Amino acid sequence: MTKTINLTLKVWRQQSATIKGGFETYHASNISTDMSFLEMLDVVNEQLTLDCREPIAFDHDCREGICGQCGSVINGRPHGPEKGTTLCQLHMRHFNDGDTIAIEPFRAKAFKVLKDLVVDRSALDKIIQAGGYVSVNTGGTPDANAIPVPKEIAEKAMDAAACIGCGACVASCPNASAMLFVGAKVSQLALLPQGKPEAARRVTFMVQTMDELGFGNCSNERECEAECPKEISITNIARMNREFFKAGLFSSTR
Amino acid sequence: MNWFVSMLGSSIGKKLMMAITGLSFCGFLVAHLAGNLFIYGGRDAFNSYADHLHSLGPLVNLAEIGLLTLALIHILTGATLFYENLRARPDRYSVNKSAGGRTIGSATMPYSGFFLLFFVIFHLFNFHFVDKTHLTIFDIVSKAFSNPIYVIFYILAMIIAGLHVSHGLWSAFQTLGANHPKYMPIIMMVSLVFSLIVGIGFGFLPVYISLIA
Ligand code: HEM
Ligand code: SF4
Ligand code: FES
Numbered sequence: 001m002t003k004t005i006n007l008t009l010k011v012w013r014q015q016s017a018t019i020k021g022g023f024e025t026y027h028a029s030n031i032s033t034d035m036s037f038l039e040m041l042d043v044v045n046e047q048l049t050l051d052c053r054e055p056i057a058f059d060h061d062c063r064e065g066i067c068g069q070c071g072s073v074i075n076g077r078p079h080g081p082e083k084g085t086t087l088c089q090l091h092m093r094h095f096n097d098g099d100t101i102a103i104e105p106f107r108a109k110a111f112k113v114l115k116d117l118v119v120d121r122s123a124l125d126k127i128i129q130a131g132g133y134v135s136v137n138t139g140g141t142p143d144a145n146a147i148p149v150p151k152e153i154a155e156k157a158m159d160a161a162a163c164i165g166c167g168a169c170v171a172s173c174p175n176a177s178a179m180l181f182v183g184a185k186v187s188q189l190a191l192l193p194q195g196k197p198e199a200a201r202r203v204t205f206m207v208q209t210m211d212e213l214g215f216g217n218c219s220n221e222r223e224c225e226a227e228c229p230k231e232i233s234i235t236n237i238a239r240m241n242r243e244f245f246k247a248g249l250f251s252s253t254r
Numbered sequence: 255m256n257w258f259v260s261m262l263g264s265s266i267g268k269k270l271m272m273a274i275t276g277l278s279f280c281g282f283l284v285a286h287l288a289g290n291l292f293i294y295g296g297r298d299a300f301n302s303y304a305d306h307l308h309s310l311g312p313l314v315n316l317a318e319i320g321l322l323t324l325a326l327i328h329i330l331t332g333a334t335l336f337y338e339n340l341r342a343r344p345d346r347y348s349v350n351k352s353a354g355g356r357t358i359g360s361a362t363m364p365y366s367g368f369f370l371l372f373f374v375i376f377h378l379f380n381f382h383f384v385d386k387t388h389l390t391i392f393d394i395v396s397k398a399f400s401n402p403i404y405v406i407f408y409i410l411a412m413i414i415a416g417l418h419v420s421h422g423l424w425s426a427f428q429t430l431g432a433n434h435p436k437y438m439p440i441i442m443m444v445s446l447v448f449s450l451i452v453g454i455g456f457g458f459l460p461v462y463i464s465l466i467a
Binding site for chain 2: 109179207215225249
């Protein structure tokens with residue numbers, strides 16, 4: 001038999017971006033501990049719908065920890081209390097019967113709350129558009145091994161590429177800084193030969209865009225690294241800083 | 255030069271200025287503490303150290319102007335960052351919980367920093383902008399620390415200075431891009447040891463002076 005628990009939820013409800021929101025209390029009864037956090041919210045929403053009340057809006061897509069859509073702040077922790085876990089992969093067995101759980105949206109000036117727990121994270125997309133890509137002329141597919149890449153470098157690039165763009169780093173940062181996200185995106189390309197030709201303009205424009213969008217300034221609090229569901233390291237921030245200084249001082253990009 | 259100004263004005267540029275000025279202060283603290291150790295040599299040793307220092311004349315003035323410039327950059331940039339970071343999250347969370355990244359040092363940087371600003375001004379008025387025609391610097395210092403309130407305040411200030419550099423030192427390296435799996439643990443350790451040296455090294459001086467006074 002699966003264990004079930006009863007919970008009290010304090011959920012941020014907000015009708016739209018322009019209407020002021022507030023917390024509402026709900027009871028989640030007979031929640032199987034095998035459920036994920038989002039499945040628990042589904043159960044609550046089903047009941048709300050049956051009661052002819054507006055269900056809680058929250059973002060989600062893959063529900064297997066790879067798309068970066070889900071994410072809310074659970075008792076003060078983006079994606080909840082488990083290390084290296086997205087909210088969709090957080091299981092209710094990590095909660096106890098009778099717990100009260102506060103659920104709030106990610107908060108930052110650059111992330112507007114659209115409805116309840118749904119936030120607009122398109123600011124992260126704008127940063128990517130500013131330079132988070134490589135330009136490659138199409139043609140015949142080159143051999144995968146045509147350009148040798150040392151294994152250590154490939155692994156570092158792969159670790160940085162694990163970022164799913166969920167925005168939890170921004171949400172957890174005391175300064176609402178996006179440096180971990182941008183650091184990961186800059187590093188992933190700067191490390192590899194394919195990313196080198198555009199490295200200087202990439203880091204310059206991505207940082208410029210990040211600043212314009214109203215994200216805060218990193219003060220090396222390391223909350224992002226501790227909270228990131230993909231455990232992206234702040235060494236990527238240091239690498240971005242190096243790339244930024246290099247581009248600023250030694251390239252013609254301005 | 256436009257590109258240079260816009261580079262320094264960016265988020266990473268402002269961090270760069272904090273790191274360079276902060277590291278320079280750490281260098282200053284080393285020199286200042288080394289000089290202050292002459293106090294353990296007694297009245298004459300300390301006074302002759304002070305005389306030697308002041309006999310450098312224009313070099314001292316140059317260092318003072320340098321430090322003042324660094325301080326202005328550090329304080330103005332720090333205040334800008336503090337203000338911008340507050341504005342970056344206009345709606346606060348109702349529940350705040352650390353995931354274990356921040357330390358007391360890192361979480362209090364702007365506050366310990368502003369405290370240090372007031373301390374530095376107070377300190378300069380205590381021992382720098384004073385009439386030294388009739389009293390030697392050692393006498394001024396020992397007179398000040400015969401007052402237990404001064405001793406306590408200075409100890410407190412040095413603990414706060416230690417707290418500020420406990421985060422500041424390693425953070426400056428990270429900002430400069432010097433984060434390497436081989437060296438970061440050493441930098442972390444050095445930051446901890448340095449902050450203890452600052453806290454205990456400077457903090458014990460007022461105690462010693464009040465004991466011998
Ligand atoms: C005079 C008053 C001072 C003020 C107002 C002040 C303020 C600050 C602030 C607000 C920060 C954090 C910057 C950020 O979050 O990015 C900071 C960082 C720092 N401070 Fe200070 N500080 C002062 C004095 C000192 C002193 C005396 C030292 C040297 C021992 C020092 C060394 C540092 C270092 C190394 C950093 C780290 C830079 C980085 O994170 O890259 N500060 N200071
Ligand atoms: S760095 Fe981590 S927390 Fe930030 S967006 Fe990427 S996966 Fe999410
Ligand atoms: S829903 Fe895709 S990562 Fe959680």
